[in-house]
Amino acid sequence: MASNGIRDRVAIVGMGCTPFGEHWDKSTDDLLIDASQEALASAGVPLDDIDAFWLGTMGSGQSGLTLSRPLKIDYKPVTRLENFCATGSEAFRNACYGVASGAFDVAMAIGVEKLKDNGLSGLVGIPGRTDGTQVDLTAPAMFSLLAPAYAKKYGVTDEEMKEVLTRIAWKNHYNGARNPRAQFRKEVAKETIACSPLVAGPLGIFDCSGVSDGSAAAIIVRAEDAYRYTDKPIFVKALSFVAGPAAGPISPDYDYTTFEEVSRSAADAYRQAGVTDPRNELAMAEVHDCFTPTELVLMEDLGFAERGTAWKEVLAGTYDLEGTLPVNPDGGLKSFGHPIGASGLRMLFEAWLQLRHEAPADRALRTVSEEGRTLAMTHNLGGAPGECVSFVSIVGSELSA
Amino acid sequence: MSRGIVAYGAYLPHYRLGRAAIGSALGSGGGKGTRSVASYDEDTTSMGVEAARVALAAAPGAAPMGVYFATTAPAYLDKTNASTIHAALGLDTAALAVDMLGAVRSGIGALRAAVDASAPTLAVLADVRTGLPGGADERDGGDAAIAFLMGSGEQVVAELVAAASASSEFLDRWRVPGESHSRVWEERFGEQAYVPLVEQAVADAVKQAGIAADAVDHVVVAGTHARVVRRVQAMLGAGEDFTATIGNTGTAHAGLLLADALDRATPGQLIALVSVADGADVLLLRATDALPALQARNAASVAALVAGTAAEVDYATFLTWRGVIRREPPRRPDPFRPESPAAYRGRDWKYAFVGSRCTACATLHLPSQRVCVQCGAVDQMAPESLAGRTGRIATFTVDHLAYTLNPPVVVTVVDFEGGGRIQCELTDVDPATVAIGQPVEMTFRRLYTAGGVHNYFWKARPARAAAQA
Numbered sequence: 001m002a003s004n005g006i007r008d009r010v011a012i013v014g015m016g017c018t019p020f021g022e023h024w025d026k027s028t029d030d031l032l033i034d035a036s037q038e039a040l041a042s043a044g045v046p047l048d049d050i051d052a053f054w055l056g057t058m059g060s061g062q063s064g065l066t067l068s069r070p071l072k073i074d075y076k077p078v079t080r081l082e083n084f085c086a087t088g089s090e091a092f093r094n095a096c097y098g099v100a101s102g103a104f105d106v107a108m109a110i111g112v113e114k115l116k117d118n119g120l121s122g123l124v125g126i127p128g129r130t131d132g133t134q135v136d137l138t139a140p141a142m143f144s145l146l147a148p149a150y151a152k153k154y155g156v157t158d159e160e161m162k163e164v165l166t167r168i169a170w171k172n173h174y175n176g177a178r179n180p181r182a183q184f185r186k187e188v189a190k191e192t193i194a195c196s197p198l199v200a201g202p203l204g205i206f207d208c209s210g211v212s213d214g215s216a217a218a219i220i221v222r223a224e225d226a227y228r229y230t231d232k233p234i235f236v237k238a239l240s241f242v243a244g245p246a247a248g249p250i251s252p253d254y255d256y257t258t259f260e261e262v263s264r265s266a267a268d269a270y271r272q273a274g275v276t277d278p279r280n281e282l283a284m285a286e287v288h289d290c291f292t293p294t295e296l297v298l299m300e301d302l303g304f305a306e307r308g309t310a311w312k313e314v315l316a317g318t319y320d321l322e323g324t325l326p327v328n329p330d331g332g333l334k335s336f337g338h339p340i341g342a343s344g345l346r347m348l349f350e351a352w353l354q355l356r357h358e359a360p361a362d363r364a365l366r367t368v369s370e371e372g373r374t375l376a377m378t379h380n381l382g383g384a385p386g387e388c389v390s391f392v393s394i395v396g397s398e399l400s401a
Numbered sequence: 402m403s404r405g406i407v408a409y410g411a412y413l414p415h416y417r418l419g420r421a422a423i424g425s426a427l428g429s430g431g432g433k434g435t436r437s438v439a440s441y442d443e444d445t446t447s448m449g450v451e452a453a454r455v456a457l458a459a460a461p462g463a464a465p466m467g468v469y470f471a472t473t474a475p476a477y478l479d480k481t482n483a484s485t486i487h488a489a490l491g492l493d494t495a496a497l498a499v500d501m502l503g504a505v506r507s508g509i510g511a512l513r514a515a516v517d518a519s520a521p522t523l524a525v526l527a528d529v530r531t532g533l534p535g536g537a538d539e540r541d542g543g544d545a546a547i548a549f550l551m552g553s554g555e556q557v558v559a560e561l562v563a564a565a566s567a568s569s570e571f572l573d574r575w576r577v578p579g580e581s582h583s584r585v586w587e588e589r590f591g592e593q594a595y596v597p598l599v600e601q602a603v604a605d606a607v608k609q610a611g612i613a614a615d616a617v618d619h620v621v622v623a624g625t626h627a628r629v630v631r632r633v634q635a636m637l638g639a640g641e642d643f644t645a646t647i648g649n650t651g652t653a654h655a656g657l658l659l660a661d662a663l664d665r666a667t668p669g670q671l672i673a674l675v676s677v678a679d680g681a682d683v684l685l686l687r688a689t690d691a692l693p694a695l696q697a698r699n700a701a702s703v704a705a706l707v708a709g710t711a712a713e714v715d716y717a718t719f720l721t722w723r724g725v726i727r728r729e730p731p732r733r734p735d736p737f738r739p740e741s742p743a744a745y746r747g748r749d750w751k752y753a754f755v756g757s758r759c760t761a762c763a764t765l766h767l768p769s770q771r772v773c774v775q776c777g778a779v780d781q782m783a784p785e786s787l788a789g790r791t792g793r794i795a796t797f798t799v800d801h802l803a804y805t806l807n808p809p810v811v812v813t814v815v816d817f818e819g820g821g822r823i824q825c826e827l828t829d830v831d832p833a834t835v836a837i838g839q840p841v842e843m844t845f846r847r848l849y850t851a852g853g854v855h856n857y858f859w860k861a862r863p864a865r866a867a868a869q870a
Contacts, residue, residue: 121732122802131747132739132848132856133768135825137812141800145814149796152837201798247774249824250766252816256796 003240005272006100008399010236012218013229014043017349020214020337021183028060028114029070035215035342036071036110043219043229047071050219051104053078056091056111057341067110082341084382085288086241087111089344089391092218093239099220110217111346113339123211123340139290140208142384144201146293149256154308162202164311165292166194169206171320172289172328176335178321178363183210183337207292212337216345218352223399232356234348237375238272238394240265248386261390262301262381269392270303274400275375278303279325282394283373284354284365286347288381289332299327302379302392326365329354344380344391351376355397374398404516405560405686407463407552408695409660410455412448412527413545413647413706414439415829415862420540422716430535436648438714439544441722441806442828442846445472445527446482447857448546450489450845453525456548457490458789459698463550465490466520467497469511472652474529475502476847476855478578485857486525488752489845491786497522505625505678508652509566512549512684516561521552528651531723532582541627543648547656558692559663559672563685565605567598573679574625588628595629598681603637606673606683617685618670621658623649624677633675643707659684661703668692701865712831722806733804738852749784754843754859756821757782765820787843791864792817794839799832804849815841815861828860840864 016038018031026034032055040047055067055078064078083090088111095109118124123139151161170190176182188206196204219229226233244261248254266278275281287302289295299310304325305318313319319327330336330350333343353359354368355376367373380391417435424431439448449470457463468490470483483498492498501507501514508526515524527546532538573591576583585591607614622639624630627649634642642658650657655676662672666688674684701709720726749755750768757769760783764775767787772779792815800810811827813835827835828846841861848856 119732120734124734130737130740131743131751132854133747133751133858135812136736136803136810136848137824138733138800138802140802141798141810141812144798144800145796145812148798148837197801198799199802200800245774249814250770250822251764251774252795252820252822254822256814 003268003272005238006096007237007272008223008235009100010096010220011223011226011233012236012348012352012395013221013226013233014039014045014219015217015349015352016042017181017216017346018214019181020210020212020339020342020346022116023213024116026213028066028112031114031213031215032067032070032110032112035112035217036108039108039217039219045106045219045229047073050076050106050108052076052095052098052107054091054095054098054107054109055080056082056087056109056344057113058082058084058087060112060114060341083389085290085340086344086380086382086389086391087341088216088346089378089380089393090241092345092348092393093241093391095220096236096239099222105221105225107220108217109220109345110215111341111344112215113341114213115211115339116213138200140203141200143291143294144203145256146297146385147202150293150297153255153257154311156311158202160311162194164296164314165202165207166190167314168289168292168295169193169334172332172334175321175329175363176331178360179331179336182331182335183212184331184335203291203293209290209333210335210337212339214337214339214342214346216342216349218345218348232397234352234355234395234397235399236393237396238269238392240268240272240392241389242268243389244387246387254386256385258297259301259381259385259388259390261388262298262379265390265392266302269394273375273394275394278377281373282325282375282377283367284326284329284351285377285379286330286332286350287327287379289328289334290338295327295332298379302377321363322366326367329359329363329365344378347378347380348393348395351378351395355395403557403560404551404553405557406549406663407521407556407558408456408460408550409663410452410457410459410548411545411657411660411703411706412452412455412547413437414443414448415712416440416714417711418714418716418719423535423540426716427535430540432540434645436540437543437545437650438719438722439529440829442848442860444476444847444855445474445529445546446476446485447845447847448544449525449527449548450486452527452546453486453490453523453548454788455700456523456550458700459695460550460556463521465492465496465523465550467515467518467522468492468525469499469501469514469522470525471501471507471511472527473503473505475500483525485752488748491753491755505652506676506680506682508655509676509678509682512656513564515549515551518551521550524549524551526653526656528653530649530651534720534725536582538583541644541649543644543650545647545650545653545657547653547660549656556691557689558695559666559686559688561684562671562687563606563609563683565602565609565683566680567602568680569594569598588626591626592629592632595626595677595681596632599633599675599677602681602683603675606685610685612671616671617673619662619666619672620675621655621662621673622675622677623655623658626677629677633677637673637675646707657703663688663692664696664699664702664704666692718807731802731804733802736804736849736851736856738854739856751858753786754788755784755786758785765817767821767823787817787821788859790817790819791840791842792861794835794837794841795822796837797827797835811835813841813861826860827862829862
């Protein structure tokens with residue numbers, strides 16, 4: 001019994017990603033058509049060449065018909081799946097396995113979410129227990145629990161913590177300002193971020209990811225077929241996904257300063273990919289910065305910083321566009337926006353651009369162009385501190401020796 | 402064998418409204434002093450649960466076989482509210498649970514039915530008193546609950562010596578079902594109708610007991626007609642009635658004053674409870690040698706609760722909580738209606754705050770789990786109630802986005818003494834004062850009402866013992 005991975009067995013040969021934002025003029029169908037058409041054009045294949053589809057959406061449609069109806073897919077398998085905020089990544093993971101297994105030659109993974117049409121503020125979840133005993137906690141409130149716990153454990157003052165969280169939001173806005181597809185494309189002054197109206201705990205409006213509509217898609221083929229489609233394929237090095245026992249909210253052992261699910265999935269992914277020093281081997285990481293404290297804690301869970309030191313690394317600029325390990329170079333959930341089902345594939349889209357030297361010059365990574373690093377990570381988590389699912393992928397522009 | 406009171410518990414909500422605030426807002430009316438105010442997450446059922454929990458805590462090992470619940474402000478009609486109290490207290494399924502609803506006199510009915518019962522029985526009296534803005538009922542009313550455990554034998558702390566009543570039909574105070582407020586007749590008419598009834602009931606009680614009228618040591622008088630109550634208080638030499646501070650708490654008030662008298666009585670003393678509500682009722686009780694021990698066990702006296710620290714609520718908030726003012730809600734989904742079968746399956750958890758402890762590794766789970774989170778043992782669980790246990794805040798947050806009648810929502814992670822953790826709301830608290838490590842205790846609340854269903858569950862509140870220490 002082992003998680004063996006499928007290193008270098010499949011490759012991405014085409015991708016598409018709609019701009020994320022408030023698409024009042026586009027339906028779920030429109031977004032799916034836009035993302036899939038861009039991905040097909042990118043791979044240079046017609047729709048008919050796709051043998052199977054995996055569609056990720058949390059709540060913007062049910063069943064494979066959500067995709068087959070707008071695209072007019074001719075009697076092909078379409079799997080619709082959901083795994084909280086890792087939904088898009090989960091579509092990608094399963095499509096990769098579909099190809100790696102030999103069952104299909106060409107697969108499409110696509111994610112979509114239409115969040116803005118409901119007219120409500122913030123993200124709206126689906127009730128779990130129906131006996132009325134679950135506390136009605138909004139997403140920012142859940143993740144804000146991390147901040148005081150982290151600060152207390154590592155002796156960080158409230159003022160320092162605010163500075164750290166502010167800098168994470170500032171960095172992601174800085175990156176998003178260099179991304180024409182991002183929901184928020186303006187740099188935001190640190191003072192503005194720090195003084196924004198409080199939403200939950202120490203978190204202000206600017207500590208929260210953008211609620212938006214969007215879609216992203218990838219075309220996946222066997223690695224040996226990849227160069228028939230593109231001279232710059234992106235190979236899948238690792239795919240890891242874990243669901244935890246959700247012990248945090250019921251176990252006093254959990255201290256709200258870590259995501260065990262993330263540590264486990266990262267370790268699995270590094271093993272699959274043969275990565276031993278992620279901070280110096282990865283060219284970039286797209287991580288699940290749903291709220292600023294989440295990104296802080298992830299830096300430690302993903303092995304980018306020693307325990308208790310990520311806050312100093314953040315302040316030192318380690319994860320900036322020009323830093324040792326750029327994190328969320330496309331602006332992240334914070335600035336690119338977070339249409340749930342699309343986010344995981346949006347992260348891959350940035351890896352696709354950066355590793356292929358196709359990112360716009362003002363956010364092209366030095367780690368790629370100067371240091372010649374060839375690996376990128378994408379990471380999602382879904383749920384809440386102490387009870388979440390976590391996905392980690394590592395992709396690369398070269399086949400391993 | 403003598404029957405009477407075995408234990409009692411009083412509950413006053415955390416909030417008070419200054420009567421002057423009414424005058425400030427409306428330009429007239431108001432007055433001096435304060436009234437007690439049930440919080441936005443309380444109703445007569447939840448306050449009744451809190452009072453009964455206090456009473457049962459003072460009577461370890463008691464197993465009530467009945468609950469009589471009296472109120473003028475029931476949370477439900479055509480559905481028994483006493484069964485919610487029964488469930489929250491974790492009583493035997495064989496116990497009777499019955500409501501006595503509609504008028505203040507129902508409280509006397511509950512007391513008499515409980516004391517007359519053949520097995521230990523709870524009488525729970527609760528009220529939320531309101532009236533139209535600017536009116537006397539709004540100003541002079543109050544919210545509270547009181548519970549008495551009645552029984553027999555050596556544990557009785559006050560035995561019933563006499564019970565007398567005088568009934569007569571007349572319209573003094575009334576309300577048609579569905580209306581938000583009561584109407585009252587011209588008050589001198591009520592005075593003329595009530596006083597002879599009181600005189601008759603008092604004379605009857607004294608005669609039944611075979612005592613001289615002036616042999617009574619403590620007289621308490623409560624009722625629905627302020628002028629008559631004042632006159633009878635003067636006539637019988639009654640003591641403090643707390644209305645200046647907490648208001649007239651309707652169905653609960655006579656019981657509250659009786660509890661206060663029990664707090665102060667010494668063995669052998671006689672206590673007369675006189676209620677003036679749609680007739681006159683007198684209960685005559687004699688304190689037994691068991692009373693001092695109960696007084697020592699009781700966490701707080703009624704007088705201490707009345708005088709204790711309470712939070713001031715402003716008039717607009719008070720009107721919002723009572724549903725008089727409808728405020729713009731946040732752009733969030735409406736709370737969903739709890740599903741009856743799910744609530745039924747989880748009734749021990751939802752109503753009685755019962756979790757499970759793994760019999761293999763002793764890990765405590767809230768709510769109960771079938772598979773142990775620590776050792777993975779399957780179906781090796783023993784139920785365990787944590788309703789009476791204190792905990793400490795492990796971490797918390799203040800949620801400005803979540804829907805509530807009293808923003809912001811304070812959410813805490815509570816770790817209990819002896820194991821177990823829950824994420825839940827913290828109530829009766831100023832968000833600015835919450836701190837990691839703060840001691841808390843659990844309280845039964847109405848979280849919200851959706852689709853005509855009241856969603857009852859537990860919240861944490863700052864530990865009262867700690868606050869008083």
